[in-house]
Amino acid sequence: MTKAIPTLSIGDHAVRAAHYVNGAWVDEGATFQVFSPIDQGMLGSMPEASDLLVDAAVDGALAAFPAWAALGAEGRLPYLQRFADAIVDRAEAFAQVESHDAGVLLSRLQHGIIPRAALNIRWFAEAALKLQDKELATHQAHHYVRHDPAGVCAIITPWNSPLMLSTWKAGPALAAGNSVVIKPPEWAPLGCSILAQAAEAAGIPPGVFNVVHGHGPTTGARLVANPRLSRISFTGSVPTAKIIAKVAAENLIPCSLELGGKSPFIVLEDADLDLAAATGALQYRNATQVCLAGTRFLVHEQVRDAFVEKMRAIVEQLVIGDPRDTATEIGPIIHPRQFEKVQGYVERAKAAGARLLWGGEPHPFGPLYYKPTMFTDVAPDAEIVQEEVFGPVLVMQTFTDDAEAVRLANDTVYGLGGVCFGEVGHARAVAEQVRTGFIWINSFGIRDLAAPFGGRGQSGIGREGGDYSFEFFSDIKDVIVPTAPFKASFAHR
Structure with missing residues (x-):
């Protein structure tokens, strides 16, 4: 039989x-x-x-x-x-x-x-x-x-x-x-x-x-x-x-x-801050368990405060919950081991003196849900800056000019993706200096099967x-x- x-x-x-x-x-x-x-x-x-x-x-x-x-x-x-x-x-x-x-x-x-x-x-x-x-x-x-x-x-x-x-x-x-x-x-x-x-x-x-x-x-x-x-x-x-x-x-x-990687999300001083902030919030999609997400935010010091407040307002409205619910925008972390890994990065960043802009703790919806998190005031060589978390934890640094933005963007062992917001010519000039496999200008997630990915x-x-x-x-x-x-x-x- x-x-x-x-x-x-x-x-x-x-x-x-x-x-x-x-x-x-x-x-x-x-x-x-x-x-x-x-x-x-x-x-x-x-x-x-x-x-x-x-x-x-x-x-x-x-x-x-x-x-x-x-x-x-x-x-x-x-x-x-x-x-x-x-x-x-x-x-x-x-x-x-x-x-x-x-x-x-x-x-x-x-x-x-x-x-x-x-x-x-x-x-x-x-x-x-x-x-x-x-x-x-x-x-x-x-x-x-x-x-x-x-x-x-x-x-x-x-x-x-x-x-x-x-x-x-x-x-x-x-x-x-x-x-x-x-x-x-x-x-x-x-x-x-x-x-x-x-x-x-x-x-x-x-x-x-x-x-x-x-x-x-x-x-x-x-x-x-x-x-x-x-x-x-x-x-x-x-x-x-x-x-x-x-x-x-x-x-x-x-x-x-x-x-995967630790891709830069660059916001130049001439960026459309509303679009940049809305796109920044998209980096939490799939609880940031996405290899191509921009997880290192590099924001020009002149627009930092305005950008933070715009992005904060959007993040605070994100719906976290059951992924089967059509209203949900952020679902769970895949597994308890991955959850522990994410939580470990957050706790070590706090202990090292990084400042929380938002999040930084589990979400009450369930045991594998985590609040969208953003750190700032971090050293360039900090673990939270250099290592891939693969969870809803982002980090923000500021820069004063294009040269510093490029230097910070390239200051990692990774080089998968990137995002750059600014006047198109300006953003393209910066983007072309970033060592990465691909980089989006004033956009995110645009893919075509004919284009190279890596x-x-x-x-x-x-x-x-x-x-x-x-x-x-x-x-x-x-x-x-x-x-x-x-x-x-x-x-x-």
């Missing part, structure tokens, strides 16, 4: 509590419990993939790769279009489950994240059609530069937006002709199980799309150590990335690492988006055809 696959009931939706390997649902391994950050209620148990199952997922992906690669971009297109459609068909399930599982605002999931997840699959599938051989003509030959599929790609995603980031990586990997093995975050794994259900419904061939659940030091470690991988794409913390990079180096496997320094290695993703998920090959008769000679160069 076939063993029934267990399911978890989340709201009105059933989630398969199993791995998806080589086109089959597999319920094996010791289980770990999954809790909702909304109220710390247990959502159920998920299995931890054994070493043998992780290896089997890579084996299946490797076996499926040649046929999937041979389809070409046009042959893969209908599969990926159906995959995107299947995500849309499950939009309400994704929204309910990921809101319970990761504490993300239900409204943001419905109107932003889930449509984007489907677009991640569809856009890259269509973009792959344009990856024609690039011709380079030299005096000796015609060169045809190809994007060949690389092989099996390991994808490891974080807990702050599992669905969006899984599709952001899997979309270009699959469109380029690779097979994938996804390791979801153990604190928020359920959305990736629904994603596997969508892949199955779309008819993605067995072995092309795989999901193995488990913890980083066990399942994740076994996955990235597999020498048969061709690529590893990881989003998460710097310490974990260093472990992955070291293991990958032993097998010479290319890595793409997106690691950081400098400790914020990571590589770029994602558009052709930049295809460069990573492909093996670039030069096919050389001589333009004159070739003579085989030891004297020939």
Whole structure:
């Protein structure tokens, strides 16, 4: 008798509590419990993939790769279009489950994240059609530069937006002709199980799309150590990335690492303070569990007081509560361990003499909710200035001129994003001097799938988006055809 696959009931939706390997649902391994950050209620148990199952997922992906690669971009297109459609068909399930599982605002999931997840699959599938051989003509030959599929790609995603980031990586990997093995975050794994259900419904061939659940030091470690991988794409913390990079180096496997940061939010003296303050308050979205948030506010001393009062007035009106409530603007911190980490940063900053402008304590709504917090009067080398908190805790410094603003902006080991408010020409001149992967002028959060995304320094290695993703998920090959008769000679160069 076939063993029934267990399911978890989340709201009105059933989630398969199993791995998806080589086109089959597999319920094996010791289980770990999954809790909702909304109220710390247990959502159920998920299995931890054994070493043998992780290896089997890579084996299946490797076996499926040649046929999937041979389809070409046009042959893969209908599969990926159906995959995107299947995500849309499950939009309400994704929204309910990921809101319970990761504490993300239900409204943001419905109107932003889930449509984007489907677009991640569809856009890259269509973009792959344009990856024609690039011709380079030299005096000796015609060169045809190809994007060949690389092989099996390991994808490891974080807990702050599992669905969006899984599709952001899997979309270009699959469109380029690779097979994938996804390791979801153990604190928020359920959305990736629904994603596997969508892949199955779309008819993605067995072995092309795989999901193995488990913890980083066990399942994740076994996955990235597999020498048969061709690529590893990881989003998460710097310490974990260093472990992955070291293991990958032993097998010479290319890595793409997106690691968050401590991005500057610069307010120049000629900024629109109302817009800057409103955008500043947006940095608390998802309880600032967002890698690209501007968390170091650098404000010109001439406008500091006015800016603080404008932003304070907005922050005081923010609604903190259940992310399933459409009125809520800030939800919970993901997990008690993360909550303790955030609280620790706040208490150490207080003890070091930093001055609170607002917040600085838990919010009474529930055990994992924290008040939006802003510190000021801090030394440039203070922990709260230099380290990523990944919670609703911001810090403000002042500057007297552009040179000081740039110096402070660049005074960190990170370099992911940035924000700069001011007269457009002035803001652009400052922004171009900031060492970062991207920076918004008088705006925040504008993204396009064709544009590069990634950081400098400790914020990571590589770029994602558009052709930049295809460069990573492909093996670039030069096919050389001589333009004159070739003579085989030891004297020939």
